[in-house]
Amino acid sequence: MTILCIINGTAVLPDRLLRDAVVVCRDERISYVGTARSRVPAGAKVIDAKGAYICPGFVDIHIHGGGGADVMDGTVDAVSTVCQSHSRHGTTTLFPTTSTGTDDQIHAMLAACVEVRDGWTVDAGSKIGGVHLYGPYFAKGKVGCHNESVCRTPKAAEFRRYFDTGIVRVATCAAELPGAAAFYRYATKQGCLVTCGHSNSSWSEMDAGFANGMRHVDHFWCAMSNVSSVRNRLGVPMQGSMLEYVLSNPEMSTEVIADGKHLAPELLNFAWRMKGSQRLCLVTDCNRALDMPPGRYRFGPKSDGSWFTSDGEVGWASTGSLASAVMGMDHMVRTMHKIGGVPLHEAVRMATLTPAERTGIDEHVGSLAKGKQADIVLLSKTLKVKQVYINGHRTKKGVRTLFEC
Structure with missing residues (x-):
């Protein structure tokens, strides 16, 4: 021993x-x-x-890439590179996260993640806790840096095959999409953390999603609805949005990208004060430019993913439009503590035990x-x-x- x-x-x-x-x-x-x-x-x-x-080792439930690779490249080498890259930043368990992509691209990513997870050895980097099925079920106009041409509504014949792989543990869908209710119910039955993201949904659509098992919202304030955007979509009277729903419902959790570029210090602190460290996760939402020099990169599959530019501090889809983060979880913890004004033990909790609890792996990791x-x-x-x-x-x-x- x-x-x-x-x-x-x-x-x-x-x-x-x-x-x-x-x-x-x-x-x-x-x-x-x-x-x-x-x-x-x-x-x-x-x-x-x-x-x-x-x-405790960090747990990242929303991570796309690092070290020059994106998990949507769909190969064992790419997934392994991402795991090794993030382990150097203190992440010991991660949930590789899909972007928008074709059915074949998503299946290739899932298969690669299964192979890396099942073949994990001491030189493989971060362990895979499961896959975050994130794209492709986004609302048009809320896709951010993702490739909008392959966004689509959820169809049972398609998404059930993703879940059949047995590796999906976090599942995202915009609440207003046709088929979202069936997606949420099915994902809940699979034991997933069910989330709403890249969405322009209203309070009532969020409430319906909650009734069907949705309990989390991806990257707070980023690619999500607000009262004004819901009014533009649905007219008057003005209605509540994802923002108000998450803040008012104590069972809802969310996440922030604390890289110092996506959200100002007051928003980081506000999110913590409103949701607390037991319902707020730190995520990297990191792309392939982590630990890479500034330059132009593909977001998502290297064959046809959308282009973004890294300036070494954050990704840019275009002038004024952010494209994911380029920093590891250690940076997120430092920023949340030092700039967000959150006590260290709570900032660390948001990067460890809270995501472990939300994904049901806290018996084994997180503290x-x-x-x-x-x-x-x-x-x-x-x-x-x-x-x-x-x-x-x-x-x-x-x-x-x-x-x-």
């Missing part, structure tokens, strides 16, 4: 910071979290955190707790990634060595 002990750091728990922490891992799971040095077993491999923060997988990130005092452990294996430049110090 291999035993790893991390000492001399501050453990980031869901509800507080625990100073002078001791975290013990036996084989691939956490066996103790506390402050008692007496719990360090003889013969253990001891890691001195040197004052670093000891965090430093006895029995959970030893997915651990050491962050410096400036919240930069120092070390990453996945299932108790330290990652280093994409290569894992068991408990390497």
